[in-house]
Amino acid sequence: MTLPEGERLQKVLARVGVGSRRRCEELIDAGSVTVNGQVATLGRRVDPRTDLIEIDGVAIGVRPDAVYYLLNKAAGVITTADDPQGRPTVLDGLPAEPRVHPVGRLDADTEGLLLLTNDGELTHRLTHPSFGIDKEYLAEVQGTPSRGALRTLRSGVELDDGVTAPATVSLLEGNVVRIVIHEGRNRQVRRMCEAVGHPVRRLVRVRIGPLRDTRLGPGEWRELSTGELRTLERAVRRDPSRLDCGTGAAG
Numbered sequence: 072m073t074l075p076e077g078e079r080l081q082k083v084l085a086r087v088g089v090g091s092r093r094r095c096e097e098l099i100d101a102g103s104v105t106v107n108g109q110v111a112t113l114g115r116r117v118d119p120r121t122d123l124i125e126i127d128g129v130a131i132g133v134r135p136d137a138v139y140y141l142l143n144k145a146a147g148v149i150t151t152a153d154d155p156q157g158r159p160t161v162l163d164g165l166p167a168e169p170r171v172h173p174v175g176r177l178d179a180d181t182e183g184l185l186l187l188t189n190d191g192e193l194t195h196r197l198t199h200p201s202f203g204i205d206k207e208y209l210a211e212v213q214g215t216p217s218r219g220a221l222r223t224l225r226s227g228v229e230l231d232d233g234v235t236a237p238a239t240v241s242l243l244e245g246n247v248v249r250i251v252i253h254e255g256r257n258r259q260v261r262r263m264c265e266a267v268g269h270p271v272r273r274l275v276r277v278r279i280g281p282l283r284d285t286r287l288g289p290g291e292w293r294e295l296s297t298g299e300l301r302t303l304e305r306a307v308r309r310d311p312s313r314l315d316c317g318t319g320a321a322g
């Protein structure tokens with residue numbers, strides 16, 4: 072006798088938090104679930120490690136071993152796995168297993184949200200410039216930027232590695248600038264502000280694509296919810312026309 076291979080699709084969906092077994096069966100019945108691009112039917116068996124399972128075109132995080140942490144990085148903490156100088160790193164305080172890596176990087180003196188995962192595919196998409204994931208920063212700068220300076224930040228700043236892409240920029244208070252960029256160049260926000268005559272005194276990342284959290288204290292972390300993961304997957308949704316341009320970026 073040969074045993075059927077894989078697990079029942081509705082069981083996998085329920086396990087990763089899509090909904091109750093019943094709800095998952097309804098989604099399959101409604102034709103909302105595809106496996107490797109083909110509409111799935113009830114009873115379909117899948118291998119969650121190799122099959123691409125999507126609900127309404129959005130891949131679900133079915134890798135049973137994948138973890139996704141959102142950290143509120145404190146100032147002075149290094150975005151690296153290992154610091155030769157022994158300074159605190161973003162991995163301190165996180166579970167040792169499974170081993171995760173930061174998605175992109177924040178400078179040692181930058182605070183705020185950083186995603187860490189062992190999901191290489193999602194990391195690739197989040198850091199690949201062609202996906203253009205927004206990152207929102209609050210920059211406390213020296214002095215009060217003029218309208219002209221804000222306009223330059225918005226339209227593109229000449230840096231030594233080229234002009235920056237258009238950004239969304241607004242002045243919140245006298246010296247706090249909200250900057251949304253989708254590039255991930257090294258020290259980009261600091262260099263942009265410096266270039267318009269307003270060096271950054273404090274920099275905080277408050278959003279990565281759809282991810283925000285105003286409740287995590289400095290150094291605190293939590294796992295992403297299934298809903299957040301799905302929204303994130305949607306933000307970097309597979310679009311073959313965008314997969315073959317450019318190279319990876321720092322984030």
Ligand code: URA
Pocket residue numbers: 176177178179181257258259260261262274
């Ligand atoms: N821009 C910076 O200048 N620093 C960061 O850490 C992130 C974006």
